[in-house]
Amino acid sequence: MSLPLFMLIVFLVAVVAGAFGAWLGLGGGVFIVPALTLALGVNVRYAIGASIVSVIATSSGSAASYVRSRVTNMRLGMLLEVGTTLGAVVGSVVATQVPVAALFITFAVVLLYAAAVMLRPVQEHAHLAPADQRGVARWLGLGGAYHDEALGQTVEYGVAHPGLGLAASGVAGAVSGLLGVGGGIIKVPAMDLLMRVPIKAASATSSFMIGVTAATSAGVYFARGDVHPALAAPVAAGVLAGTRLGTRLLVRLRGGTTRRVFAVVLVFTAVQMLLRGLR
Amino acid sequence: MRQGKSELRERETRELTEMEVLVSRLLRGGVLLSVALVLLGVVILLVTGNTGTGDFRGLSAKELTAYGAGGASSFPHDPVRALSDALHLRAYAVIAVGLLVLVLTPVLRVALTVVTFVRERDWSYVVMTLTVLTILCSALALGRAL
Numbered sequence: 166m167s168l169p170l171f172m173l174i175v176f177l178v179a180v181v182a183g184a185f186g187a188w189l190g191l192g193g194g195v196f197i198v199p200a201l202t203l204a205l206g207v208n209v210r211y212a213i214g215a216s217i218v219s220v221i222a223t224s225s226g227s228a229a230s231y232v233r234s235r236v237t238n239m240r241l242g243m244l245l246e247v248g249t250t251l252g253a254v255v256g257s258v259v260a261t262q263v264p265v266a267a268l269f270i271t272f273a274v275v276l277l278y279a280a281a282v283m284l285r286p287v288q289e290h291a292h293l294a295p296a297d298q299r300g301v302a303r304w305l306g307l308g309g310a311y312h313d314e315a316l317g318q319t320v321e322y323g324v325a326h327p328g329l330g331l332a333a334s335g336v337a338g339a340v341s342g343l344l345g346v347g348g349g350i351i352k353v354p355a356m357d358l359l360m361r362v363p364i365k366a367a368s369a370t371s372s373f374m375i376g377v378t379a380a381t382s383a384g385v386y387f388a389r390g391d392v393h394p395a396l397a398a399p400v401a402a403g404v405l406a407g408t409r410l411g412t413r414l415l416v417r418l419r420g421g422t423t424r425r426v427f428a429v430v431l432v433f434t435a436v437q438m439l440l441r442g443l444r
Numbered sequence: 445m446r447q448g449k450s451e452l453r454e455r456e457t458r459e460l461t462e463m464e465v466l467v468s469r470l471l472r473g474g475v476l477l478s479v480a481l482v483l484l485g486v487v488i489l490l491v492t493g494n495t496g497t498g499d500f501r502g503l504s505a506k507e508l509t510a511y512g513a514g515g516a517s518s519f520p521h522d523p524v525r526a527l528s529d530a531l532h533l534r535a536y537a538v539i540a541v542g543l544l545v546l547v548l549t550p551v552l553r554v555a556l557t558v559v560t561f562v563r564e565r566d567w568s569y570v571v572m573t574l575t576v577l578t579i580l581c582s583a584l585a586l587g588r589a590l
């Protein structure tokens with residue numbers, strides 16, 4: 166196969182991966198790395214390098230929309246970014262040192278985790294009243310407020326367990342740096358369950374952090390020479406286009422049956438990645 | 445006292461939002477510049493039949509994307525080297541610089557956030573944001589050392 170044709174195929178695969186990622190609310194990275202490695206036979210280090218660049222493209226390209234929504238808690242985001250960027254440095258450095266098999270196996274574990282997250286029923290938890298915020302969270306003024314259009318009222322909330330949240334962010338950053346994914350599937354449940362941040366604010370704040378986290382690992386990958394121009398260019402362009410397509414044309418999946426079908430797809434992909442790792 | 449503090453917070457939030465609008469415009473500009481450079485690089489690649497490190501015609505995509513391969517398969521990954529090669533319109537170097545611009549857009553965002561928090565005299569957040577900026581900038585240096 167010639168190089169231009171190969172780049173065109175990579176682009177088309179990235180469009181599909183980006184669209185599915187946006188559709189499921191998982192981000193393009195979860196699909197692009199398995200697609201590149203399993204279907205197109207791309208080296209996993211180049212696949213991860215290309216994927217992490219596409220995560221930045223998606224994040225920076227859509228920056229304006231979540232700013233306008235005002236749901237993002239910037240202060241909470243800045244605090245957690247200390248954790249995600251530190252984790253990203255550790256993750257990306259470890260990724261360059263471990264054997265390829267370890268990357269495949271870890272990726273399989275994260276895919277299984279993503280399937281479990283997809284099957285978890287989304288339910289709103291009781292928020293923490295701003296006045297009940299304690300210690301560091303109170304001192305830093307981490308709580309926030311946003312206008313909920315569905316409820317027609319302003320939701321004010323306090324933040325619980327900033328230390329645990331910071332630790333979870335470190336893990337999210339490490340996974341992002343290790344595997345070239347955004348890491349939202351770890352951050353959102355952490356903010357929701359541990360820090361008791363309302364799910365809408367948690368999702369918006371997670372998206373806000375993704376670009377900075379991905380840039381940290383992308384810096385390591387670029388300088389090391391794992392960002393291959395002939396792969397990263399079509400992947401970034403394709404995922405960017407696919408994400409736009411996914412968010413514009415398709416309604417975010419809520420139906421239980423469809424989510425279950427995709428959970429099965431994720432498990433199947435995880436098994437393939439695992440087999441590749443063990444081969 | 446309590447009321448005064450919440451008013452102050454509201455004013456801060458408003459200024460943060462204004463700054464965020466500016467930041468999001470800059471981010472979009474960065475993405476557009478990056479896309480333009482990457483496209484230019486791809487056009488040069490197709491027109492010249494050369495990656496900038498060698499002629500790729502007659503070589504398969506598999507050979508050209510083999511990990512760490514040399515010749516036409518190699519590409520600049522040192523920022524300074526990539527920039528100087530890009531000025532000579534070498535395809536892979538132009539694409540690499542475009543990707544580098546993309547990687548640097550979030551750095552710009554964090555740097556501008558530092559400015560916002562300095563203006564707010566919110567020192568604990570200035571320290572926090574500077575920490576993030578330091579980690580972010582050290583990543584490039586770290587990758588080179590590996």
